[in-house]
Amino acid sequence: MYPSAFGYYRAASVQEAVALLGEHPDAKLLAGGHSLIPAMKLRLATPSALVDLGSVAELRGIRQQGETIVIGAMTPHREIEYSTELAKTCPILPEAAAVIGDPLVRNRGTIGGSLAHADPAADFPACVLALGGTLTIQGTAGGRTVEAADFFQDMFATALQPGEVLTEIQVPARQPGVGMAYEKFAHPASRYAIVGVAAVVRMNRSVCEEARVAMTGATSKPTRLTKLEAALAGKPLDEATLKATCVNVVSPDGLLGDHTASATFRAHLTDVFAKRALQRAAERSTSR
Amino acid sequence: MADTVAITLTVNGVERQADVEPRTLLVHFLREALGLTGTHVGCDTSQCGACAVSVGGVVVKSCTLLAVQADRAEVTTIEGLARDGQLDPVQQAFWDVHALQCGFCTPGMVMATHELLAHSPQPTDAEIRHGLEGNYCRCTGYHNIVRAVRLAAEKLAERESTAAAG
Structure with a gap:
């Protein structure tokens, strides 16, 4: 299989990518290409042109600015998986990266590509939402920053406007007392999330001050489990609390379902994986 | 035929130059333009890994990479592993x-x-x-x-x- 013909433009900088998008309004941005190229091979996507971000060095890398971790949009999953810095400052991201696709896919797929594609079964969107991350976007009018909660709008739909480039992802560096974990039930063949739950908890001694829990896989966009979050505040995250709160966390009404996993089964999985993620997040909150 | 793009890449230590259609997948370029048929096309949907090659020091699925994306890269295929007739x-x-x-x-x-x-x-x-x-x-x-x-x-x-x- 091969894609239908398209024009190919390689950007050397973000500025050039924005300019190229201006010149070619029907162009798609090419990041790692591990969602876009398969879609183009199946002719599900037939862009007239691609603007390749693969040579834009400024979009790649992980750095810390004060209390914020900044990840370039073109940073591959594999770099996140093996980042010793992120293992300390934002361990949920390496943990999620390690369960995306397979090692060879992770060598090419990028965090920015994953977020901008907004596949409802992707892993990073729920993590960035639970972390309260922000996304930096560049366009002809300059830069803007969007909260993760506002970025994801629907299945494959984000706040990105035509001509804009997602450049950076900012997430808070882990503070003492904060624990985080990502747990997913992966599709046996594709490894996409049938249900994935990202949990970030802030503990004071053994009491939960704040829990941020987001799910992926069964909803059209990553979704905060606000009812569960409210039920956890002020409680110890022990077995009794989790057993009592991780029950009917979401209603199957409106959840995605298919021949692999019905909406009812996914609602059940959400209970199970929310509990697991919270349990491990709470355990990790005591580590330095 | 659509416009072609000139690429230069090093494959198994040998520099190669070619004009390729942007839609040419790396696996097809290796097999059909260079005759390196040791890299296989299996599922052709980034699942099976029969097309795995090293590009820029990391192993990737060459059915999900355009040849133009490998421009200026060092590529190693299965044919490039043996040295002096000795298997690696x-x-x-x-x-x-x-x-x-x-x-x-x-x-x-x-x-x-x-x-x-x-x-x-x-x-x-x-x-x-x-x-x-x-x-x-x-x-x-x-x-x-x-x-x-x-x-x-x-x-x-x-x-x-x-x-x-x-």
Whole structure:
């Protein structure tokens, strides 16, 4: 299989990518290409042109600015998986990266590509939402920053406007007392999330001050489990609390379902994986 | 025919220049333009790993990469592993423990094993199975493949220690 013909433009900088998008309004941005190229091979996507971000060095890398971790949009999953810095400052991201696709896919797929594609079964969107991350976007009018909660709008739909480039992802560096974990039930063949739950908890001694829990896989966009979050505040995250709160966390009404996993089964999985993620997040909150 | 793009890349140590249509997949470029047919097209949907090659030092699925994306990169295919007629340690390990039946997945398995051992030189069996998650053997011969990876790890460690001692 091969894609239908398209024009190919390689950007050397973000500025050039924005300019190229201006010149070619029907162009798609090419990041790692591990969602876009398969879609183009199946002719599900037939862009007239691609603007390749693969040579834009400024979009790649992980750095810390004060209390914020900044990840370039073109940073591959594999770099996140093996980042010793992120293992300390934002361990949920390496943990999620390690369960995306397979090692060879992770060598090419990028965090920015994953977020901008907004596949409802992707892993990073729920993590960035639970972390309260922000996304930096560049366009002809300059830069803007969007909260993760506002970025994801629907299945494959984000706040990105035509001509804009997602450049950076900012997430808070882990503070003492904060624990985080990502747990997913992966599709046996594709490894996409049938249900994935990202949990970030802030503990004071053994009491939960704040829990941020987001799910992926069964909803059209990553979704905060606000009812569960409210039920956890002020409680110890022990077995009794989790057993009592991780029950009917979401209603199957409106959840995605298919021949692999019905909406009812996914609602059940959400209970199970929310509990697991919270349990491990709470355990990790005591580590330095 | 659509406009072509000039690319220059190093494949198995040899510099190659070509004009390619942007939609040319790297696997087709390697097989059809360069005649390097050791890289296989299996599923053609980024699942099976038969098309695995090294690009810029990391092993990727060449059915999901455009040839233009490999411009200026160093590419290594299965044909580039043997030196002076000697199989490389991973290939030799696959030979030694007969880690193949039909052999279709083997080039990809060998490339993926290099990737795996680069990150984890002494893998457990569980790590081997997890590390080869992106490579399918449809003869279901995984048992010997896992043995081969274990043996390859030993061979590479021996080579390292000999090199260090020498």
